Amino acid sequence: MIEIGKINALTILRETEAGLYLGNNKGEEVLLPKSRLDSTYQINSKLEVFVYTDSEARLIASARKPAVQINNFALLRVTSVTEFGAFMDWGLEKDLFVPYSEQKSDFLEGKFYVVYVYLDSISKRITASSKIDKFISEEECKLEGGTEVDIMIFEESQLGFSCIINGKFKGLIYHNDVFQDLFIGDELSAYVKTIRPDGLIDISLQKSGFKNVLSATEIVLEYIENHDGFLNLHDKSSPEEIAAKFSMSKATFKKAIGILYRHRKVLIKPDGVYLLPGGNDIPLTL
Numbered sequence: 001m002i003e004i005g006k007i008n009a010l011t012i013l014r015e016t017e018a019g020l021y022l023g024n025n026k027g028e029e030v031l032l033p034k035s036r037l038d039s040t041y042q043i044n045s046k047l048e049v050f051v052y053t054d055s056e057a058r059l060i061a062s063a064r065k066p067a068v069q070i071n072n073f074a075l076l077r078v079t080s081v082t083e084f085g086a087f088m089d090w091g092l093e094k095d096l097f098v099p100y101s102e103q104k105s106d107f108l109e110g111k112f113y114v115v116y117v118y119l120d121s122i123s124k125r126i127t128a129s130s131k132i133d134k135f136i137s138e139e140e141c142k143l144e145g146g147t148e149v150d151i152m153i154f155e156e157s158q159l160g161f162s163c164i165i166n167g168k169f170k171g172l173i174y175h176n177d178v179f180q181d182l183f184i185g186d187e188l189s190a191y192v193k194t195i196r197p198d199g200l201i202d203i204s205l206q207k208s209g210f211k212n213v214l215s216a217t218e219i220v221l222e223y224i225e226n227h228d229g230f231l232n233l234h235d236k237s238s239p240e241e242i243a244a245k246f247s248m249s250k251a252t253f254k255k256a257i258g259i260l261y262r263h264r265k266v267l268i269k270p271d272g273v274y275l276l277p278g279g280n281d282i283p284l285t286l
Helices: 210-225 239-246 250-262
Strands: 007-015 019-023 029-033 046-053 059-062 072-081 085-089 096-099 112-119 126-129 148-156 160-165 169-174 187-195 201-204 266-269 272-275
Touching: 007 029, 019 046, 029 046, 072 148, 096 112, 112 148, 148 169, 160 187, 160 201, 169 187, 210 239, 210 250, 210 272, 239 250, 250 266
Parallel strands: 029 059, 096 126, 169 201
Antiparallel strands: 007 019, 007 046, 019 029, 046 059, 072 085, 072 112, 085 096, 112 126, 148 160, 148 187, 160 169, 187 201, 266 272
């Protein structure tokens, strides 16, 4: 069947003054207005189009690909605010509607917000909501600690950054686990730390355990090798200086430097860390 809010591969059936009529093998049809056709075409050929509804709830197709399809989260920009709600740019001819009832806080024109896009069951209209918690899965999360996941940052609080995990679950990155700049809408790879009894998932941007330390060690060594064998940081440097340069905690940095020192790759002096002659030829092992 033709799916509203998604990209459909349909056959071009016929051409009229209004545009092209597209259909599937179940006899369903949708109009692609000529004004929304941006490619050449042939009758009976296949065409990928996005299907949505117009202001009168009629199916309409567009050859443009939106920034997001239904049942997904996305960071979008508000183009206008009216007495009925807000409208957001999602790459189509018609902006995406966000009613006031689905705004966690009042939208401002020109600002970006993370929203969930869905098909309203009553109006059959594609709608967006910034009330993210409504759309978080209630399924039991079976992810294990250390599992790599995809996340999207959607909110910052006093505790840290709330994120959407694999487009489904909610997680939290505590401020003391953040060693890089994060912004609302950022999409990153991260790692599960723990899953709490209340279902909230603690997330880290770095691998846990020795694998993280080894990765950090390789990063620090590569930096020293690429900067004339010198790093102007040491074990007395502030956590902020270390995080700004390497996006890692001071504890991880000190462990990394310690590994390099034990492997005779570097010499630690009061002004920084020096690569030892021949140190970059010594294999780094666990």
